[in-house]
Amino acid sequence: MFIAAARARKSILGNFQTIGYEPDEAAWRSIRMGVKRDLQARRLRPNVPIPSRRNPIKYLDAVYRETGSIRETFVSFLHDGAWTSSGGSFRLAEEVGVDLLHEADRRLRTDGALQYLEVGGGWAGLRSPPPSKPRDIASLARHFENGLGQNVFFHFTNLTQWHAELPAGIVEHPYVTAAGLSILDTHGLQAGTVDILYSQAAAYFETDVKSFLVAASALLRNGGLLVFNLRPEFAGLVSECARANGLAMRKWCNAGGMNGIIVAFEKQPIAWRTKPPTGNVKIHLPRAELLRPGESSAMLAELDPHPANQRDAGELGFPQMLEVFR
Numbered sequence: 001m002f003i004a005a006a007r008a009r010k011s012i013l014g015n016f017q018t019i020g021y022e023p024d025e026a027a028w029r030s031i032r033m034g035v036k037r038d039l040q041a042r043r044l045r046p047n048v049p050i051p052s053r054r055n056p057i058k059y060l061d062a063v064y065r066e067t068g069s070i071r072e073t074f075v076s077f078l079h080d081g082a083w084t085s086s087g088g089s090f091r092l093a094e095e096v097g098v099d100l101l102h103e104a105d106r107r108l109r110t111d112g113a114l115q116y117l118e119v120g121g122g123w124a125g126l127r128s129p130p131p132s133k134p135r136d137i138a139s140l141a142r143h144f145e146n147g148l149g150q151n152v153f154f155h156f157t158n159l160t161q162w163h164a165e166l167p168a169g170i171v172e173h174p175y176v177t178a179a180g181l182s183i184l185d186t187h188g189l190q191a192g193t194v195d196i197l198y199s200q201a202a203a204y205f206e207t208d209v210k211s212f213l214v215a216a217s218a219l220l221r222n223g224g225l226l227v228f229n230l231r232p233e234f235a236g237l238v239s240e241c242a243r244a245n246g247l248a249m250r251k252w253c254n255a256g257g258m259n260g261i262i263v264a265f266e267k268q269p270i271a272w273r274t275k276p277p278t279g280n281v282k283i284h285l286p287r288a289e290l291l292r293p294g295e296s297s298a299m300l301a302e303l304d305p306h307p308a309n310q311r312d313a314g315e316l317g318f319p320q321m322l323e324v325f326r
């Protein structure tokens with residue numbers, strides 16, 4: 001585990017060097033923790049609900065049940081941070097009222113090709129039994145199997161390598177962080193070609209949200225869709241950076257607790273971006289509760305969809321949303 005973590009950190013730093021990126025201390029600390037959680041989470045079954053460490057008995061019981069190791073259970077509790085179980089996937093998009101299957105279908109029909117990128121895809125559904133409706137990369141790939149590897153491509157990133165091999169048309173990009181997404185250009189994923197960029201409980205851990213949004217916007221094609229969740233304390237920064245990078249807010253919702261805020265943006269064509277903004281909003285941010293990263297997947301699994309909480313940006317825009325969080 002220690003050797004695997006050191007190797008992953010080295011590969012991540014190598015990627016940073018290639019793109020000329022230097023994370024600050026907080027970002028690097030968060031990435032180091034993320035690498036450890038990756039190595040742990042890879043050993044859990046998908047979608048295992050791991051209780052919060054605030055409830056130590058339940059937490060220890062669940063991790064012990066999963067790992068069978070008293071040592072690993074206590075190390076995770078005392079040192080490595082909360083464990084997460086990968087597998088929630090499209091749940092986040094459903095929460096904010098975005099149907100990724102419909103979006104993918106529509107874009108493929110209109111453009112004749114589909115390029116999907118997930119930041120922090122974990123197992124990407126490739127370890128789970130197929131759901132009845134496509135809800136992750138694996139099941140979406142099955143849905144589009146005729147075009148897979150020809151005009152339909154699925155890409156996903158992870159901080160470590162989760163997969164030894166994958167079907168044609170599905171590509172894992174290990175050792176890639178949200179802020180360091182521009183490395184994907186050197187892997188053949190060109191700027192302006194991504195139709196849907198999705199991240200559940202992954203970009204959430206990124207502390208350099210500005211670099212993430214710059215890189216995400218560059219990868220998206222005009223009209224491309226970006227859906228992810230963020231910590232409430234980053235809401236102001238996300239709002240500013242999204243606007244500065246031609247991303248228009250389409251939907252948002254407050255998923256609550258450690259799921260944070262879920263947002264859906266659409267990349268605007270250049271002409272739109274030069275249009276002066278309608279109404280300037282001064283952003284005051286609350287001193288939001290600092291959320292402990294690590295439990296979002298499991299938390300989402302516990303949520304019931306609550307459409308009443310979904311907002312179209314036209315109905316109540318992101319700036320007004322910031323007011324809600326004041």
Ligand SMILES: C[S@@+](CC[C@H](N)C(=O)[O-])C[C@H]1O[C@@H](n2cnc3c(N)ncnc32)[C@H](O)[C@@H]1O
Binds near residue numbers: 030084158176201
């Ligand atoms: C809780 S898992 C979620 C996996 C998947 N989205 C799901 O719900 O099953 C966290 C994921 O975030 C990724 N991750 C953690 N920190 C990250 C960062 N700063 N940038 C990009 N990905 C990150 C990890 O590699 C891992 O894939």
